[in-house]
Amino acid sequence: MAHPLKEEVTDLAPQSLMDELRGWAFELGFSQIGVADIDLSAAEPGLQAWLEAGFHGSMDYMAAHGLKRARPAVLVPGTLRVITARMDYLPREAGADWQAVEWQGLRDPQRAQLSLYARGRDYHKVLRSRLQKLAERLTERIGPFGHRVFTDSAPVLEVELASRSGIGWRGKHTLTLHREAGSMFFLGEIYVDLPLPLSEPVSGHCGQCTACLDVCPTGAIVAPYRVDARRCISYLTIEQDGPIPLELREAIGNRIYGCDDCQLVCPWNKFAQRALVPDFDARPEWRRGDLLELWRWSEAEFLKHTEGTAIRRIGHQRWKRNLAVAIGNALRAAERPELRAALEGELPTASPLLAEHISWALAAATAAG
CATH class of the missing domain: 3.40.109 (NADH Oxidase)
Structure with a gap:
């Protein structure tokens, strides 16, 4: 200073x-x-x-x-x-039912789900x-x-x-x-470097509640106040640049960028406040959440649609990797020829990282069927 x-x-x-x-x-x-x-x-x-x-x-x-x-x-x-x-x-x-809307989105395997914070x-x-x-x-x-x-x-x-x-x-x-x-x-x-007056801390009010630990899809909250990032879906879909561990892919479901489950289940979030600024309003692409539409984006289209968002920093390859996992999980739930064809069409020219996830998605869907 x-x-x-x-x-x-x-x-x-x-x-x-x-x-x-x-x-x-x-x-x-x-x-x-x-x-x-x-x-x-x-x-x-x-x-x-x-x-x-x-x-x-x-x-x-x-x-x-x-x-x-x-x-x-x-x-x-x-x-x-x-x-x-x-x-x-x-x-x-x-709306007032925003948590229910998010849970509904997570239950729809054909829909791509992104963390709320990233949609603006x-x-x-x-x-x-x-x-x-x-x-x-x-x-x-x-x-x-x-x-x-x-x-x-x-x-x-x-x-x-x-x-x-x-x-x-x-x-x-x-x-x-x-x-x-x-x-x-x-x-x-x-x-x-100013000696400003300190604010008073507040006491905790989680009590005996363990809802966030219980709901975590991958068991990343290994103990109260302790998260193993290596199992956290937010880490896996955003921070990790290599393959997503095989044993965690099914649990990722349709989450293609981040995970809100521990916040959606938290009783205190019934008091969540709306943003005071328009910057965090969701973009139309995320409201639609169409897996096939998002998969078909070229790198140029990805960069265009994610300009000015936090999503852009993961790059097109990680974006496609995450979508491949989500599409594989969608195909496990119900066969959709257009999704299978989209994966198969890209496999011959895919990078080694993406090809590995496409192959997993196709094999997992076939085994489930």
Whole structure:
């Protein structure tokens, strides 16, 4: 951080400044703002144990960063506080029965299912630009100060910081939960060199509920507050760039990008809030969710349809890999000659990775039939 702490900050009424900050944040589409301390040492043993167990899978950057995630002042020297922000992403058009609608989509093997968060604009772009604008508003108010903005883009313990700053509590599925907003929201942070007043943390309210553990299709939530990414469908369909393990393909069902099951089943998500911004409205392609239409996209069409979305970063090959698994599962449920023909037509020219998944899909469907 290049800028020294402005002495004028100490002359401001802390609560008045925080009230202003929350007002600006709301104008920018955020629903909640908190402030966390930077001493996360209590979280280090859990992070170390998770890494040592190999639960990060092929996300080597997790191990490379190590305990830097739990040390904000090491990541950004000079940091004194972390401003945390919550932005709700449930699409504005979602009805009161949105959870039932999502479950219905998951039960339809002929339909491609994507995580709700991915159906609109890339949240990295949305939050990063708005967090930067929030920092600029603060600069206008108090003068230059040192800061850096993060949105799921650096070694940051987002859920830990959110929990410590009153955004919510860590649920058993490891996501942040809020009594009045569930878990359907993004988190963002601004590391600052300002001694802002800390927010009060909130207590957890999961109780004896194990719904998220019980519903996980692949058993990725291996214990309360512990996820093995190597079994998580979100990891398998987004982060992993190699073959999807054979033993997990059937359980993936029709999920072609991410998985929302642990959130759909969570009782607290009956309170999920609609987005305050239009960026997360679902695009028409995802509303249709037609497997054959999505499979037929060329790479150029894939790039066109996913421009500005988080989906684009997985690339066309992983996209087709995921679709091959979903189509194989659809064919296991009911024969559809057009889907089988689409797989067979692409097999001769497919890359080794895609060919392996196409072959599995065709063999699995034949065995089921």
